[in-house]
Amino acid sequence: MLIFANPHHAQHEGRQEMFRGRLVPCHETPSRLEHVMAELARRPVGPVQDPPPVERAVLERVHAPRYLDFLRTAWEEWVALDPANAALDALPSTWPVRGFRHDIEPSNFAARMGLYSYDAGTPLTAGTWVAAEAGAACALAAAQAVSGSRGTRSATALTRPPGHHAGFDFFGGYCFLNNAALAAQALRDAGAGRVAVLDVDYHHGNGTQSLFYGRPDVLTVSIHGDPRTEYPFFLGHADERGKGEGLGFNLNLPLPAGTGFGEWRAALQFALQQVREFAPEALVVALGVDTYEGDPISRFRLASDDYFQLGRDLASANLPTVFTLEGGYAVAAMGVNVVNVLEGFEG
Ligand code: Q9C
Numbered sequence: 001m002l003i004f005a006n007p008h009h010a011q012h013e014g015r016q017e018m019f020r021g022r023l024v025p026c027h028e029t030p031s032r033l034e035h036v037m038a039e040l041a042r043r044p045v046g047p048v049q050d051p052p053p054v055e056r057a058v059l060e061r062v063h064a065p066r067y068l069d070f071l072r073t074a075w076e077e078w079v080a081l082d083p084a085n086a087a088l089d090a091l092p093s094t095w096p097v098r099g100f101r102h103d104i105e106p107s108n109f110a111a112r113m114g115l116y117s118y119d120a121g122t123p124l125t126a127g128t129w130v131a132a133e134a135g136a137a138c139a140l141a142a143a144q145a146v147s148g149s150r151g152t153r154s155a156t157a158l159t160r161p162p163g164h165h166a167g168f169d170f171f172g173g174y175c176f177l178n179n180a181a182l183a184a185q186a187l188r189d190a191g192a193g194r195v196a197v198l199d200v201d202y203h204h205g206n207g208t209q210s211l212f213y214g215r216p217d218v219l220t221v222s223i224h225g226d227p228r229t230e231y232p233f234f235l236g237h238a239d240e241r242g243k244g245e246g247l248g249f250n251l252n253l254p255l256p257a258g259t260g261f262g263e264w265r266a267a268l269q270f271a272l273q274q275v276r277e278f279a280p281e282a283l284v285v286a287l288g289v290d291t292y293e294g295d296p297i298s299r300f301r302l303a304s305d306d307y308f309q310l311g312r313d314l315a316s317a318n319l320p321t322v323f324t325l326e327g328g329y330a331v332a333a334m335g336v337n338v339v340n341v342l343e344g345f346e347g
């Protein structure tokens, strides 16, 4: 297994997120990835490399040009408003709700923060763009590595900020660029006729679903906390099956809060059976480990040892596989849980 680690991830370091009515320290911290890297040093599963730089055109295969421009320059704009802003993060606080027109882009910065986001839990910081862009580079390098007849069997993008909540032109859920979607699109562009994305993060992969919802060439499957009670709330129900040509190529498997590994694994087996029937040429796994029983913001009950089995089950699909790192907020256990998946996968 080849591993591409984001050398710039720590430049994205949010101070506070809006959480249950107050500003609290961010859950999505640089220490998350540091724990994974430390565990990987103890139990290597493959060589760790820096990714080559990304080309803008590749990002535009998934994201809107004006959204990318906004992310790239947002911090400068924020500080230009008031030099004292350099000591703060930018957080959105107003959003265009249903029926408000979106075709005229406001010039006001706060308005554009809202236009391009959907929650107040995702601070934009001085190094957000550099970190997110280098993370996308990891995902694209991983996709490239498994592509073609001489590709490696698997590659992992070890990166943060995560990606699966980011859509065509919006950030949220701690995510800015959709690394899993970028990998899936890159696999398509490198010649894979069909690609499956399997999202095992606790939270529904709403960004990924929305990006591929009308397409039959990318199957999106997500196992997650029921959106009736769990973030991101407004998407992720079982009756969302795709639209138009994409009808039948999205599968949501919501599970109630409190679900343990037995029932979770049954959903995984069903998901993998659907992936097999789709007969893809490559698989992207959006790997969140916030399904862990000790996660502070999530409510499934997987134990650390269960992640070995997850890895083995994913390997049974027998496909060229790209992993992207998504959520997981029990920081101290995060390294063990992620490396357990990768070790299980490697067999
Ligand atoms: N005020 C991932 O696991 N929590 N994202 C609510 C909004 C958001 C989780 C904060 C949880 C996002 C990649």
Ligand code: ZN
Residues within 6 Å of the ligand: 201, 202, 203, 288, 290, 326, 327, 328
């Ligand atoms: Zn999550």
